[in-house]
Amino acid sequence: MITNLTDTRLSTLPSSPSQKAWHLLSLLLSIGRPARLSELAAQCKSFPASPQLVQSLCFIPHSPLFLTADLFVTPSLVALQFALTSSSCPESVVPSDSWTVM
Numbered sequence: 001m002i003t004n005l006t007d008t009r010l011s012t013l014p015s016s017p018s019q020k021a022w023h024l025l026s027l028l029l030s031i032g033r034p035a036r037l038s039e040l041a042a043q044c045k046s047f048p049a050s051p052q053l054v055q056s057l058c059f060i061p062h063s064p065l066f067l068t069a070d071l072f073v074t075p076s077l078v079a080l081q082f083a084l085t086s087s088s089c090p091e092s093v094v095p096s097d098s099w100t101v102m
Contacts (some may be wrong), residue, residue, distance in 0.1 A: 014046055021057040024049070025064040025079055034072035 014020045027043045028035055037051035058067035064079035
């Protein structure tokens with residue numbers, strides 16, 4: 001059986017690499033700590049995400065994700081800058097002191 005998505009549903013799915021990276025950032029923030037590639041990929045239900053895709057999204061220009069040397073995903077400086085400069089961004093989005101942001 002084939003099910004077609006409605007236009008509304010299609011418009012909310014992340015499609016570009018940048019949209020996928022920002023979606024993964026929201027998942028990372030909900031986890032509340034740096035996460036392994038596989039852990040973050042497993043949390044993603046909006047699109048098929050593999051650890052390799054998560055890793056590649058850490059390296060796109062202006063990515064909100066950063067991959068540490070020991071292969072943990074953390075918010076990037078781009079994400080931190082957005083959180084600090086966005087007037088519509090709630091305070092809870094700003095990473096806590098436990099985050100390693102590089």
